[in-house]
Amino acid sequence: MGGNKILDHELEDLNNLLHTCELQEIRWTGAYFSWTNKTIWSRIDRALTNAYWFETSDFTLTHYLTNGLSDHTPMLIDTLAHQSPNLNSNSVTCGLNKDHFADLRAQQDKGRRELSNIQQALQHDQRNKNLLQEEKTARDRYVSIFSSSISLIQQ
Template sequence: MKIGVWNIRGIHQTPKQIELVKLIKDLSIHLFGVLETKCNDTYFADFVRRRLPSWEFTHNFSRVKGGRIGIFWDPVFITVDTLEIEEQCISLRVACKVTSSIVVVTVVYGFNSLVKRRTLWDSLLRIGSAINEPWMVLGDFNSVLSAADRVRGRVVRPYDYKDFLSCVTALGLTDLPSAGCRYTWSNNNIWAKLDRVMVNHGWLAANFWSSVNFLAPSLSDHSPAVASIFAEPMVKRASFKFFNMWTSHPSFSDIVRAAWNIAVEGTAQFKLVTKLKHLKKDLITLNKAHFSHILERAQAASDALKQAQIESDAAPGLFSSDYLSGLRNTAVLLQQAAASFVAQNKSAVFSRE
């Protein structure tokens, strides 16, 4: 599941609409919060219906003039229940249809006034104390969280961020691991981190594999934030590779024959694919049992043969001829397999170059 937020500074401009929709589609975002829309509820509804057909939406336009927060989502992937709509935040319960995960998401757009933002902190404290689910709080807080969050401009005093810091500390919120822009707002003279994606202890306890990317601001002065949330790490599976050394094993032909003799019903293509899948599984098992770490195995077999020969020389008759022949045959087989493995890898490297 992917969740985005962006202070777009006006959704009524066509270039920004195009940029926003492209961002959502290119990154496969499932829920998106747009801040400072600068439009009314009719225009916002029309925008969603035109640009993102079948998507659902909510907003806080009835609570504050000027359209501060609009949120839309794809109902194919997620189910959304609106919990609270306030002047500076909207809270949703979001259920992912793919992973069955349920989280609470609060999209924030803080007022410019330090005094007026205090109602936002009060709202977050109330919401946070009332929920037990994993909770994500994201958006434009219009406040830094420390003096290090601003470069140039007037000096940041503790008074400027103490209310925000107290709220975050009380709720146990922490920033998601992030990439991209360090400072999320700039007027090309001052840089500041005003936009954040934070989560509570319940989120961390759920062991979601989540992170956020703060992208270049593009047509706005704020960076879009795109949070990726997965129930488990996205591990790229290694592609299957056939190793010629497998053919040297005495059971190789039997393994291939057994996979090819499996009774499969269906089209010729389906039969072929099914048998190849079975063969792939059996070859992986063969590799793990006899050829994994082949270079080390070959060296160990060679060392075992030499050690037995030395001991046999010191005490003739200590080992039977069959035992010594078995060690020799194993060493030869593994050395040949190791040589084949090295040659095949060198050939692959050469072909890539």
């Protein structure tokens, strides 16, 4: 959306590759457009798999998240058979994070949610100038929070 129309012959090599390698796109949810420069919106990022994958992981779903600070949308691949790693955290570090950075973490979470909500709205109304400005402001605020956290860590 917003760019030049892609012609069938421009996708011929990709389609031949997908057919030859017997690849197909994984079922997905979330944002439709996976890349934007705020003028052009495109679905260029995709998760592909083959028949062997489906035999070993019968349920796979790609979640397209909001793009946050990137121009690309992160993708989270989910399978029913996935296992969580056993994380063995250092208790001193956990205590430091809990005691000294809890408010900063809350600010980061709030900033991320705000940016994510605006970016979700932009997925449905890409040319809305108010949303584009709100997204820029939210992005700047989110970056500022991270800059503050880096300054605190370096002290």
